[in-house]
Amino acid sequence: MNTTELIIKGILIVVLFGVTLLIAMYSTWAERKVAGFIQDRFGPNRAGPGGIFQPLADAGKMFFKEDFIPSQANKWLFILGPCLAILTALMSSAVIPFGESIRYEELLIPVQGIEINIGILYVFGVVSLGVYGLMVGGWASNNKFSLLGAIRAASQNISYEIGFGLSIIAILMMTGSLSIRAIVESQHGFAWNLFNQPLGFIIFLTCAFAECNRTPFDLPECETELVGGYHTEYSSMKLGFYLFAEYINMFVSSAIISSLYFGGYNYPGMDWVRETLTGSLGAATGHNLATLIGTIVLFGKIFFFIFFFMWVRWTLPRFRYDQLMNLGWKTFIPLSILNVVVTGFGLLFDIKYASWAIIIVMVIMVMVSSARAPKPVVQPQRT
DSSP, X not given: OOHHXXXXXXXXXXXXXXXXXXXXXXXXXXXXXXXXXXXXXXXXOSSSXXXXXXHHHHHHHHHHSOOOXXXXXXXXXXXXXXXXXXXXXXXXXTTOOOSSEEEETTEXXXXXXXXXXXXXXHHHHHHHHHHHHHHHHHHHTTOHHHHHHHHHHHHHHHHHHHHHHHHHXXXXXXXXXXXXXXXXXXXXXXXXXXXXXXXXXXXXXXXXXXXXXXXXXXXXGOHHHHTTGGGTTOOHHHHXXXXXXXXXXXXXXXXXXXXXXXXXXXXXXXXXXXXXXXXXXXXXXXXXXXXXXXXXXXXXXXXXXXXXHHHHHTTSOOOOHHHHHHIIIIIIHHHHHHHXXXXXXXXXXXXXXXXXXXXXXXXXXXXXXXXXXXXXXOOOOOO
């Protein structure tokens, strides 16, 4: 890697890092605006036009708020918990391809922090380490509610990590690569994996809610049972790190979902757009502009899923803990394994949409069971 390429790569990494932080910061504002819209109220509207400066006000409040450590807490582990949570959240976006490539003279530099051929394994490894931040913080607080929240986070992470990983094995079988960029490039144009793996997408999306501790799977910080869960004893910027890590994880999850199932930076007609721009603006300018359009398309998909995360939070009630664990162990893991088997069968006999057979069978079973269910007897009302 020569000096010019190294400089451009460094600038690109800094920009991607800044964009990740900016989106996570303004996700807090968007969350409150979406909640206000759904609940028929204004949401933040004091700090700037439409409350646009509210995240800056919240950050200032977090920085200048009193920071205390409980007297019986393990001081260094208490500090390490939120630091570990925010670190692993930021590391997970390094391998996501946010665009095709930037052309500078004879160089083609991918719009990506780092490209490794085991990118999806890297994401799963880093995400699985994130639960240590919750576990360490909850245990070090010397608070029973915090410890219960940390234990919930660990057991929830284990149960949903398995379904999470099994759901994408079918995609890896179809593409033959662990590289996220290779998976995105295999969906060139409109050949999205969503059409081939609808069940895998549903399982992956649901497990993403559990991985991010988002409603209806926010049991580790369930305020009706555990006060605040694993971060009950935290204040100031340590609490801010925990909350910020959740929004960064939500952004990364949306980017991974968009890359694995919705084509990433691919969109219908992208070849025609690239050829037109290259022919009219020149090779370098046209290529870079086409890359920019693809990046904007990817961020549009990411913003949609961030909105979906928020929409679900303010629409559905949270599960009971036994329902949460049953769904992970007894439903998603068997369905994920079945999806892998059916996908392998489809690849063996060249049946492209074999995974749809599972959904069709499930729908038929639900319809049959609903038809056979005894109807409630309505007692006649006396007049």
